[in-house]
Amino acid sequence: MRNLHTDEIIKNIKEMCIEANYKLASDVEERVRGAYDQEATALGKQILGQLAENLDIASEDSIPICQDTGMAIIFIKLGQDVHIEGMDLEDAVNEGIRQGYEEGYLRKSVVGDPLIRINTKDNTPGIIHYEIVAGDRVEITVAPKGFGSENMSRVYMLKPSDGVEGVKRAVLETVKLAGPNACPPIVVGVGIGGSFEKCAVLSKKALTRSMDTSSPIEHIRELEDELLLEINQLGIGPGGFGGKVTALGVNIETYPTHIAGLPVAINICCHVNRHVSRVL
């Protein structure tokens, strides 16, 4: 058994909230900058040039990359040989978010009751996904998620007979409906299988996977490649003003499912696909 104090968790979550909002992970940054050469339209190139310049200004002048600094989505892989000491883990995570959003000059974008809608003024609570795993380490991923693209995400409960063609139709339909609203070029996270809620969580997790990686499952890897190609033939382009680069990447995660079902979730993220991971 290894002891881990919640002060460590607070400090790291605070730093990760700030880091994620000022500097893109290198895999995402390379795709954003690399898109310029792939784009054919003049306006599309101009937009992509602005996005690259925006990343420079964000890090040089300490201005968040995007004003929607998101709701803090936190994935925690908790080793079963770790003992957490100090305060409640959940309270510690939210304290880290609170400190990060205050000290990092990040926007407070969370309302308490979803219908009464009063801003909580400290961007808490975050959304925490726990996983208990082997070992004595804690892996934390902080993924601040903007809602321009979140609002354009969808879950489909397909029939088994819809098959891979049904999955492709669902993804392409979602990207088309999102159009300019989701701030293209986008990153597409797809969850296939599981249940209604499992596929949604998988699609979010897919967005946190490095864009330099492909699915280890061969037919899923092929599907990732095919979908990226077909999305980039839709003509939406950077900003939705037309062009070739509509998506920077498609990441798919899968899970076994029921004999009667084929759940598919598509979580859209804008080009500001933020995620930072640390192992404590």
Next chain:
Amino acid sequence: MDQYINTPLTMDKVKGLQAGDYVYITGTIYTARDAAHQRMYQAMEEGKEIPFDLKDSILYYLGPTPAREGQVIGSAGPTTSSRMDKYTPLLLDNGLKGMIGKGKRSKEVVESMVKNKAVYFAAVGGAGALLSKKIKASKVIAYDDLGTEAIRELYVEDFPVIVVIDSKGNNLYEIVLQSS
């Protein structure tokens, strides 16, 4: 075509703007997003005053991040416009001439824009750090309790936008999909 315009957005300027034009705006504009729209709408329905003069004005759908010491404003890119659609025709009927946001608008908004001769611009989504550099002054003028959603008066210089929907109803988002 590249165009440079100054606010207020009077009718002669509106008529010269076409879907697809790249426009640099200089002058005073106002920010409002979801909660501020809801409040203004309610005030207008009750016959009360709203915090600024709508005539020939431009609204920017923005909720910025907090400014650091020495900065005018924090990150300042556009939010998705369609959430304001419910409230927009009433604002257009009362003199609003320009809107800056991102994404699609409803049929009702486009019809009201054509009727009232107004323009819908998009700024580049996700370029909030870059766009903040074009904002030279910022002041909260109403609804301070809404935090980032308060109404701000901004002074912008050469603020870069693209005409998506012009006063005749031409829509750049639709034009590019038809031609691809």
